[in-house]
Amino acid sequence: MATRTTTQTVATIPHQFGNVRQRQVYTDGFNGRRPLVPASSKLLELQAKERMSPDAWGYLSGMDETMEANIAAFRHWSIVPRILRNVAQRDLSVQLFGQTLPVPFLLAPIGVQKIVHPDGEGAVARAAAKLGVPMIPSTAAYITLEDLAKTLGDTPRWFQLYWSKDPDFNASLLRRAERAGYTAIVVTLDTYYLGWRVDDIQNAYMPFPLYDGLVNYLTDPVFRRSLKQPPEKDRHAAIQLYMEIFGNPSLTWADIPFLRQHTKLPILLKGIMHPDDARQAVEAGIDGIIVSNHGGRQVNGERAAIDALPDIVEAVKGQVPLLFDSGIRKAADAFKAIALGAKAVLLGRPYLWGLALAGEQGVEEVLQNFIADLDLTLALSGHTAYSALDVSALHKEPV
Numbered sequence: 001m002a003t004r005t006t007t008q009t010v011a012t013i014p015h016q017f018g019n020v021r022q023r024q025v026y027t028d029g030f031n032g033r034r035p036l037v038p039a040s041s042k043l044l045e046l047q048a049k050e051r052m053s054p055d056a057w058g059y060l061s062g063m064d065e066t067m068e069a070n071i072a073a074f075r076h077w078s079i080v081p082r083i084l085r086n087v088a089q090r091d092l093s094v095q096l097f098g099q100t101l102p103v104p105f106l107l108a109p110i111g112v113q114k115i116v117h118p119d120g121e122g123a124v125a126r127a128a129a130k131l132g133v134p135m136i137p138s139t140a141a142y143i144t145l146e147d148l149a150k151t152l153g154d155t156p157r158w159f160q161l162y163w164s165k166d167p168d169f170n171a172s173l174l175r176r177a178e179r180a181g182y183t184a185i186v187v188t189l190d191t192y193y194l195g196w197r198v199d200d201i202q203n204a205y206m207p208f209p210l211y212d213g214l215v216n217y218l219t220d221p222v223f224r225r226s227l228k229q230p231p232e233k234d235r236h237a238a239i240q241l242y243m244e245i246f247g248n249p250s251l252t253w254a255d256i257p258f259l260r261q262h263t264k265l266p267i268l269l270k271g272i273m274h275p276d277d278a279r280q281a282v283e284a285g286i287d288g289i290i291v292s293n294h295g296g297r298q299v300n301g302e303r304a305a306i307d308a309l310p311d312i313v314e315a316v317k318g319q320v321p322l323l324f325d326s327g328i329r330k331a332a333d334a335f336k337a338i339a340l341g342a343k344a345v346l347l348g349r350p351y352l353w354g355l356a357l358a359g360e361q362g363v364e365e366v367l368q369n370f371i372a373d374l375d376l377t378l379a380l381s382g383h384t385a386y387s388a389l390d391v392s393a394l395h396k397e398p399v
């Protein structure tokens, strides 16, 4: 059988990514082993939908309006390639909090991943470790933060904190994350309550009371002390307590020092959409900001996340690093967010779709595809480093 090879020059880049993947897909892929997951994010989503239970699919979807707006809004910007600039050597790495990330991607915190695949977060952590892509495990993971740390090994990991009503429990989680080698804390502040998710209501579906999804709570000494009986004896009481303390809608800026008092790690606030909140975060001594609308899962009718980024970049004036998520579906979206001022982006639903379709290997392929696409997008638009991109690489389209 004839092997189809790429006619493009495969650039030598100083790492394992980029066109190496293209070569794999064009040669190995057509030489017997087809890719496990579609390279097209639309097809990936469709196939994942077919594979998942309708309940899990409904849960992943969340809300329609803002989720769709997140994706559509990337069209408000377009990439304007430059030519003849020697792009043969490229650098996809970024520096964040004293660490070098091989690519400007991190895996967004996503809770309860076993609802899409029995290996859940374990498969995601293995794929992340294989490629050295940092993972941000959720407080609401199905696998403890300590076990995920072991799987991740040397791969950078940040811990996502759901700031509960119990200060001692929060302090305990921060302590555990530090001990387990997490190098930053991501505090999510758009989820004091879960939003009005009509699919879940229709399906009468709520994944997180599932006992197994609460392991970070159930294994915590402080959480356990608050129960009359150990959770193994009275699951119901443990779930009740979790529901009671999960979100803390009373938090204000005055509570931020609590975080600083309980961790030495860099602290990022996730869920910032207003420039005044970004300014206030900087004033409060926060180390980083994640511009995000939680993938359009919290406030339907909310502004598209990418539309909020430029004003926040302007407000922060480079004082702390900005990261971005919500609607990244392909490298061009990441390119645009980075050109607008984000240092790196968080991948969300697409890696879960890979997980649903093919477990660990599915996640790995989704990541490889993103990275290869990212490398080519950089080269073909005439740039050699993501860390050097700025808004001059883009054109603002009239809306």
Ligand SMILES: Cc1cc2nc3c(=O)[nH]c(=O)nc-3n(C[C@H](O)[C@H](O)[C@H](O)COP(=O)(O)O)c2cc1C
Pocket: 059, 060, 070, 108, 109, 110, 111, 112, 138, 139, 140, 160, 188, 270, 292, 293, 294, 295, 296, 297, 325, 326, 327, 328, 347, 348, 349, 350
């Ligand atoms: C099923 C699901 C569960 C999520 N769980 C969490 C979570 O536990 N903690 C958190 O900070 N964000 C959570 N998020 C939000 C993601 O971190 C991220 O902001 C979002 O997925 C980005 O949007 P996108 O997936 O459309 O790109 C979740 C998102 C999804 C889809």
Ligand SMILES: O=C(O)C(=O)c1ccccc1
Pocket: 110, 111, 112, 140, 191, 194, 208, 294, 297
């Ligand atoms: O569903 C979500 O968006 C989310 O953030 C979450 C919250 C608690 C448990 C699991 C996921």
